[in-house]
Amino acid sequence: MMGSFNKYTDGLAIPLEPDTYGETMEHIDPKFVLSKSATVGLRLDDPKAALPLPPKDDWTLQLAIIYQGLRPGGAAALDSKLAKGVPSEAEDCIAFLKDLTGATFTVLQKLQHARLRLALTAILSKNFVSDGISLSTKALAGIQYCGQLQNEQLKSELQQVLANVADDKYSKSDNNKVLLLKAAKALSYNPSRMTETIIDEIEASSITAENMVELVSFLATLQALHRFEIYFQVAEEN
Numbered sequence: 001m002m003g004s005f006n007k008y009t010d011g012l013a014i015p016l017e018p019d020t021y022g023e024t025m026e027h028i029d030p031k032f033v034l035s036k037s038a039t040v041g042l043r044l045d046d047p048k049a050a051l052p053l054p055p056k057d058d059w060t061l062q063l064a065i066i067y068q069g070l071r072p073g074g075a076a077a078l079d080s081k082l083a084k085g086v087p088s089e090a091e092d093c094i095a096f097l098k099d100l101t102g103a104t105f106t107v108l109q110k111l112q113h114a115r116l117r118l119a120l121t122a123i124l125s126k127n128f129v130s131d132g133i134s135l136s137t138k139a140l141a142g143i144q145y146c147g148q149l150q151n152e153q154l155k156s157e158l159q160q161v162l163a164n165v166a167d168d169k170y171s172k173s174d175n176n177k178v179l180l181l182k183a184a185k186a187l188s189y190n191p192s193r194m195t196e197t198i199i200d201e202i203e204a205s206s207i208t209a210e211n212m213v214e215l216v217s218f219l220a221t222l223q224a225l226h227r228f229e230i231y232f233q234v235a236e237e238n
Helices: 004-012 018-029 036-042 057-072 075-082 090-101 106-110 113-126 137-147 152-164 177-188 196-204 209-237
Strands: none
Touching: 004 209, 036 113, 075 113, 090 106, 090 113, 090 152, 106 113, 106 209, 113 209, 137 177, 137 209, 152 209, 177 196, 177 209
16 A cells, blocks of 8 residues: 555655654765756755654654544544444445446455455545546546556456446536546656646646546555555466
């Protein structure tokens, strides 16, 4: 799942670990140079300015983490809310997603733990809907992404989604489809492919920040699904 998280944060240019980078500068090879995309992602005013070491974890931090998990409206409550109504048995998960998207995600049959099946089903169900971008555009962006991933199974599933898409509420007004697909293709490779030209085009269009978050979240979901599918393909071949 970390691959999907990295895809999400990289796609939104969220700095991952600037503090860690600053702390370890003195221990890195002097010849080490950050790539252009990494420098943009870290957004460090002075990359060579080492930061003070953080304090060691103690019982107060552990207690604070437990509190954030168990407090009303905390992590456990949010987890329960997001998973509400989502099944955990393999056949039920497949049927649930088939009804929602038109695709059969058979990799769910291979996951042995109910909690993992529930989590993946919940993630798919939240992302394979239209919040501001039509599902047809998302499916096309995903099929385009499969060209890089070389995952025929995922491509087939996305084609099932595309074939099942009705005239959803955003399909007629999705006037930015070409630009969204251009951005999706760039993000499928590396954030550094998001050139200033593409960014200028997005800013000049009616594409919103929420639209871009939705697109990146969808690509990150595909990244997670891809890794599950490829893992089991390789396992079966060997």
